[in-house]
Amino acid sequence: MKKALLFLNGEPPKCLPNFTEYNFITCTDGAFLYLKERNFPVKKLDFISGDFDKRNKEEEHFSELIAYEHLNFIHTPDQNKTDFEKNLEILIQKKITDVDIYGGSGKEMDHFLGNLSVALKFKDQIKITFFDEFSSYFFAEKQTVLEDVKDKMISLYPFPSVENITTKGLNWELENATLNQLDKISTRNFAKENLVEVTFEEGNLLIFVDVN
Incomplete structure (x- = not known):
């Protein structure tokens, strides 16, 4: 079993899991900022994926990202897929069998429902477990x-x-x-x-x- 930890840009987790349980740790570009704000050891990130959109309020966030030149950025510009979906595709290519998701719920509820739909699409390719303040699902x-x-x-x-x-x-x-x-x-x-x-x-x- 190869296991990954993935942070999405939903409600930031109040508690973080034990990093030693994972073969890969990754996040979407939208989740990077809240990880940094919570003093997450960003050097532990194996990669950051996303479209790195610079539009409007994201411009400052994008500047924060590119300042970390030592990190592994994977640009995934396909607008027909969500960042979550594109990150799962990368993990599957890396032979990951299990992934724990933090930040999959909260904030905009359309994102939450969209994340569930993506999880349904991929459920036969990779075992996906979401975690939030209240439950795992x-x-x-x-x-x-x-x-x-x-x-x-x-x-x-x-x-x-x-x-x-x-x-x-x-x-x-x-x-x-x-x-x-x-x-x-x-x-x-x-x-x-x-x-x-x-x-x-x-x-x-x-x-x-x-x-x-």
Whole structure:
């Protein structure tokens, strides 16, 4: 397993993970400024990717970036893809199998929804887990096991639907249920066991796990 840490330009994380767990550490150009402001050791960044847009309010930010000549910048100017999508493509080329995402939510909600759509597109090529102040979340495999989760809040969110979902270890269990954004979802549940199992047959399922 080769694992990467990726910072996006959403809500800056209040706590940073253990850097030694990762083979690669990277960020989009929009996330670089908040990392610098939080005294992140920028020399640990393996690369920074993005379109490095100089327009309007980004001009000062761009100047901050180019001042760090020792850093590895990968210019990705394709405006038909998001910076998140282009960064994932680079990580896949580098044979990364797992990536933890910080800054994927918060700020503009269209970015958050866009990030989820990108994660859905790439879920079969690389394992993507988002982290924010409240939870970790990811697109589940059809057989998913959650460990060390007793008493944590668990939300199961169809994207947009899931067929024949069954759970084991939750306070309110599901058995061969159908979840749909317009009909029935399963949020704000919690784990009554340390091990929670989730299985389903068809569809796409987001699982949110409380980090507190």
